Amino acid sequence: MSDTLLARLTEVVGATHVLTELGGHPDLADYRGVYQGRALAIVHPGSTAEVASVMRLSHAARTPVVVQGGNTGLLGGATPDESGRAVVLKLHRLNRVRAIDPSNDTITVEAGCVLQHVQEQAAAADRLFPLALGAQGSCTIGGNLATNAGGIQVLRYGNMRELTLGLEVVTAQGEVWHGLRGLRKDNTGYDLRDAFIGSEGTLGVITAATLKLFPKPVGCLTALLRVASPEDAVSLLGLLRQRWGGALTAFELFSGSVLGFVRARLPDKPLPVPDLDEASWYALVDYADFSGDPVQQTLFEKPLADALESGLLTDATIAQNEGQRQKWWHLREHGVMEAQATLGRNVKHDISLPISRIPSFLVQSQARLQQRFPALFIIAYGHLGDGNLHYNLVRPESLPLAEFIGWEDEIHELVHDLVHEFGGSISAEHGVGQGKRDALLRYKDPVELALMGRLKQAFDPEGILNPGKVLPASVWPGA
Ligand SMILES: Cc1cc2nc3c(=O)[nH]c(=O)nc-3n(C[C@H](O)[C@H](O)[C@H](O)COP(=O)(O)OP(=O)(O)OC[C@H]3O[C@@H](n4cnc5c(N)ncnc54)[C@H](O)[C@@H]3O)c2cc1C
Secondary structure, X not given: OHHHHHHHHHHHHOHHHEEOOOOOOHHHEOOOOOOEOOOOEEEOOOOHHHHHXXXXXXXXXXXXXXXXOOOOXXXXXXXXXXXXXXXXXXXXXXXXXXXXXXXXXXXXXXXXOEHHHHHHHHHHOOEEOOOOOOOOOOOEHHHHHHOOOOOOOHHHHOOOOOOEEEEEXXXXXXXXEEEOOOOOOOOOOOOHHHHHOOOOOOOOEEEEEEEEOEEOOOEEEEEEEEEOOHHHHHHHHHHHHHHHHHHEEEEEEEEHHHHHHHHHHOOOOOOOOOOOOOOOEEEEEEEEEOOOOOHHHHHHHHHHHHHHHHOOOOEEEEOOOHHHHHHHHHHHHHHHHHHHHOOOOOEOOEEEOOHHHHHHHHHHHHHHHHHHOOOOEEEEEEEHHHOEEEEEEEOOOOOOHHHHHHOHHHHHHHHHHHHHHOOOEOEOOOOOOOOOOXXXXXXXXXXXXXXXXXXXXXXXXXXXXXXXXXXXXXXXXOO
């Protein structure tokens, strides 16, 4: 049976685009090397029509299909299981920009387009595509849609869901839904677009999307701001939202102790933070300048001066040039991750909370963790403007990695239980994949879970799309 399927897949996409010698192939493991799987083949279709044919053949053969974009997801959503039965459908050849319509402020791109390429194409048309995240040089629009990715400008522009107007999707059975509508208003029934966004390859294969574009700022003013506490950071966020309005595009928070950790772990890379105070907290903020008028500098600086005078800010450094700005953003997007990686695997949480409750969450989570795991170091940083924290735990060097990893489930439960108590979500922007699938049973409303199961049944009754991801087996028996 599998030989027949492979022969037919080869007829559809060509022999060079069906890989079957897969020993150690990087697409069978996730980005962090936490999840590992096997596959019957990795298939590289070159068009929507080829994706549809692959789906029809796989559906007829009841063969699982795992869609993969840039494979930068953090929860094993794009990694096949151990059975070796699945076809991995890698979409990097679907990489065309189909249309840019500057008057409608839209761009229509194929799912395998790398995010950074889409940003560049928008910029060439004097527009902004605002999704921006650390993996933008390799993640794809399809993966961004399937995980409803967020990133650093959600505060101003929203996450992938808010940035999407239309989709083209191949169903589990191999039909093509031509939904590439560039409409901002369309109330003609159930919103299927929103069902596919965030579905992590379990409801359909996204092959193209029509995305929103925005006016391109002529410049960006950036500051690194020091506050005494998370409470003050929340007050500062409120002040800047009020005074800067839509010009505030990013508000990222780090604890001073996290920056001290980065300095200690990466001694060869000078920390671009003058006079670091490890007991304080730091906010990295961007102000988008749409006019280039010198008055923008005053509008940017005046609230900061007022906050310094009132004592809300204890220090403020304004980036003097693009190089300084880039160093701060590199620290945010790569430096913290690199420093954590020097200690091997760490225990990660991508959580969201009502912004107002973040300060007390930080106090209570630290107390509970210190009581149970006093040796662990907390790395708390993230998109405060969206109520989204990356809340990671690293081991001291003296603690063997295996012992630390043995605590992982208990640490997750402790942190996620508290997030739940605070009315938060255990996945803000990375999705569910296989890593958080079973945790849904503990935290998600049972009726909501049952409805998710019925949706899956309606879209993919044979269960061939990304089995074992998102839905716990007890919710959807085909999982
Ligand atoms: C350094 C780094 C920084 C990151 N920062 C952020 C961040 O700030 N914000 C954020 O939200 N995320 C972040 N992420 C995680 C983020 O989810 C991914 O980077 C990205 O959105 C996934 O895109 P991808 O193409 O790599 O998808 P993949 O990893 O290939 O796939 C992810 C999921 O989407 C499914 N999928 C992929 N393509 C399709 C498709 N065409 N149709 C249907 N399903 C599909 C897969 O089956 C899988 O379930 C980061 C990751 C890294 C490594």
